[in-house]
Amino acid sequence: MLSLGIEGTAEKTGVGIVDNNGNILASVGEALIPQAGGIHPREAAEHHAKTIPKLIKKALNEAKIDIHDIDLVSFSKGPGLGPALRSVATAARTLALGLKVPIVGVNHCIAHIEIGRLTTSAEDPVSLYVSGGNTQIISFEEGRYRVLGETLDIAVGNLLDQFCREVGLGHPGGPIVEKLAKKSSKYIQLPYTVKGMDLSFSGLLTATIRKYEKGASLEDLCYSLQETAFSMLTEVTERALEHTKKDEVLLCGGVAVNKRLQEMLSIMCDEHGAEFYVPPAKYCGDNGAMIAWLGQLMYKYHGGDDIENTTVIQRYRTDEVDVPWMKSLGSRLKPPGNITAKGAEANIYKSKWNDYDTIVKERIPKKYRIKEIDEILRKSRVKREAKLIHEAKKQGVLTPLLLDINLKKKTIVMEYIKGKALKDVFHSINYKECIKICKKLGKCIGKLHNGGIIHGDLTTSNIILRDGKLVFIDFGLGQFSNEIEDKGVDLLVLKKSLENTNFNISDKCFKNIMKAYIEVTGEKEIMEKIKEIEARRRYT
Ligand SMILES: C[C@@H](O)[C@H](NC(=O)OP(=O)(O)OC[C@H]1O[C@@H](n2cnc3c(N)ncnc32)[C@H](O)[C@@H]1O)C(=O)O
Numbered sequence: 147m148l149s150l151g152i153e154g155t156a157e158k159t160g161v162g163i164v165d166n167n168g169n170i171l172a173s174v175g176e177a178l179i180p181q182a183g184g185i186h187p188r189e190a191a192e193h194h195a196k197t198i199p200k201l202i203k204k205a206l207n208e209a210k211i212d213i214h215d216i217d218l219v220s221f222s223k224g225p226g227l228g229p230a231l232r233s234v235a236t237a238a239r240t241l242a243l244g245l246k247v248p249i250v251g252v253n254h255c256i257a258h259i260e261i262g263r264l265t266t267s268a269e270d271p272v273s274l275y276v277s278g279g280n281t282q283i284i285s286f287e288e289g290r291y292r293v294l295g296e297t298l299d300i301a302v303g304n305l306l307d308q309f310c311r312e313v314g315l316g317h318p319g320g321p322i323v324e325k326l327a328k329k330s331s332k333y334i335q336l337p338y339t340v341k342g343m344d345l346s347f348s349g350l351l352t353a354t355i356r357k358y359e360k361g362a363s364l365e366d367l368c369y370s371l372q373e374t375a376f377s378m379l380t381e382v383t384e385r386a387l388e389h390t391k392k393d394e395v396l397l398c399g400g401v402a403v404n405k406r407l408q409e410m411l412s413i414m415c416d417e418h419g420a421e422f423y424v425p426p427a428k429y430c431g432d433n434g435a436m437i438a439w440l441g442q443l444m445y446k447y448h449g450g451d452d453i454e455n456t457t458v459i460q461r462y463r464t465d466e467v468d469v470p471w472m473k474s475l476g477s478r479l480k481p482p483g484n485i486t487a488k489g490a491e492a493n494i495y496k497s498k499w500n501d502y503d504t505i506v507k508e509r510i511p512k513k514y515r516i517k518e519i520d521e522i523l524r525k526s527r528v529k530r531e532a533k534l535i536h537e538a539k540k541q542g543v544l545t546p547l548l549l550d551i552n553l554k555k556k557t558i559v560m561e562y563i564k565g566k567a568l569k570d571v572f573h574s575i576n577y578k579e580c581i582k583i584c585k586k587l588g589k590c591i592g593k594l595h596n597g598g599i600i601h602g603d604l605t606t607s608n609i610i611l612r613d614g615k616l617v618f619i620d621f622g623l624g625q626f627s628n629e630i631e632d633k634g635v636d637l638l639v640l641k642k643s644l645e646n647t648n649f650n651i652s653d654k655c656f657k658n659i660m661k662a663y664i665e666v667t668g669e670k671e672i673m674e675k676i677k678e679i680e681a682r683r684r685y686t
């Protein structure tokens with residue numbers, strides 16, 4: 147059975163033909179080269195309308211088949227630019243009706259992952275999906291691809307594209323930045339922003355442009371921009387790997403062709419004994435084959451779409467689609483040697499301090515990132531963690547007892563908290579007890595925020611229940627701030643963590659957390675703020 151897939155979510159038009167065994171018979175494409183000022187949705191739509199018929203012919207030629215051999219028409223239903231998507235959907239409908247074959251609309255982001263699994267040996271990976279429109283860390287959990295982390299503002303591809311546009315280097319920016327970056331090894335310090343498994347690139351973009359205006363060389367800036375942005379991506383991927391305990395990483399999307407990004411992720415994976423995969427360059431960026439292949443999977447498990455149901459979805463979320471063809475392989479990753487846990491920031495060892503059970507948190511150098519970034523991050527995080535643990539206590543929130551800090555070795559020795567992580571607690575108690583804990587939790591977070599303390603990685607693994615009391619650990623990504631934006635992001639990290647680990651009760655839990663939080667802080671606008679941040683990070 148042959149599926150013809152049509153892609154056109156942004157400026158690239160693609161047509162591919164794939165059979166039901168995953169053999170790619172053809173994949174052809176053509177990108178619109180925009181004039182200055184980036185992509186215009188209407189121009190992209192016209193480009194698709196003009197190019198699709200030509201590309202279909204080309205693909206049929208490449209596959210050496212006749213148009214009547216096609217059994218299924220697949221198209222990208224979203225996310226993407228409205229006019230571009232509608233242009234593709236119209237072409238797909240016309241073709242399917244003309245050929246009298248079924249039609250199926252697919253999710254573009256999932257197509258990037260599935261073509262990655264098809265063209266590599268990745269089975270159940272943590273996926274880092276990086277492109278012009280999206281930056282997401284994705285893992286298959288409970289029947290769907292869940293977004294564990296993502297950009298809170300612009301996508302990493304967009305960061306590179308916008309930078310190049312601003313400084314007059316042309317479009318697309320990714321390959322230009324990669325080429326120029328090779329000519330420098332001088333690091334100019336730029337802002338590095340990760341929040342748990344989420345990231346933010348807009349401050350980085352502004353800062354890089356400002357350095358350019360002040361006379362920094364483009365080579366140095368491209369080098370520094372790549373090192374900063376890709377270190378951030380590698381760090382959140384490492385955090386997701388540790389979180390899911392999976393042992394494969396799949397890099398996909400247009401930015402995946404970047405050799406430096408590949409190198410960083412591959413070094414990181416090596417250190418964990420995880421396997422690193424990236425599809426052939428041809429299938430990293432937008433292409434028709436990925437749509438044709440996901441069409442096959444969707445058709446097999448969900449059947450075709452009624453023509454009335456082929457409308458496009460501009461903000462089509464990765465986690466909206468049931469994925470019955472995937473099987474979870476469960477947790478496989480084991481920390482090497484005598485390490486208790488190997489995290490994105492530090493190695494954790496259990497130890498003794500006199501008769502006291504302790505944890506040694508050692509922020510070892512990360513080989514994937516350059517010294518200049520590594521040294522600053524490790525030092526500032528050790529300092530910050532110690533300070534925040536101390537300040538949290540002053541607010542009446544329980545944190546581990548600090549026993550020793552060594553800034554040279556970048557180690558903290560602290561009390562070992564004997565208890566159970568909240569994510570496991572929630573799995574083992576009844577609903578009523580969950581709600582009771584949530585109220586306590588909301589109160590604690592409220593106290594932290596009242597004291598100007600932003601935790602920075604507020605996941606249910608970083609809150610431990612000991613003798614009925616909540617103890618907060620892992621303040622390494624924290625900061626001092628009274629901004630409602632920072633409070634909102636902090637709470638959003640928690641919300642997402644609940645959604646990803648305690649799926650069934652997450653809504654009720656979060657409501658109760660927030661009720662208690664508002665009682666303690668009086669911060670009535672916080673719910674609106676959280677909604678705003680959530681809407682912002684959806685596909686733009
Ligand atoms: C929704 C859809 O339209 C969108 N697709 C998309 O953005 O096109 P894609 O082909 O996956 O990725 C293009 C991006 O990939 C970047 N890129 C291409 N070559 C690169 C390189 N060598 N290094 C870094 N980035 C590169 C480009 O600069 C651009 O930002 C998406 O997947 O989000």
Ligand SMILES: [Fe+2]
Pocket residue numbers: 254258277399400431432
């Ligand atoms: Fe894409």
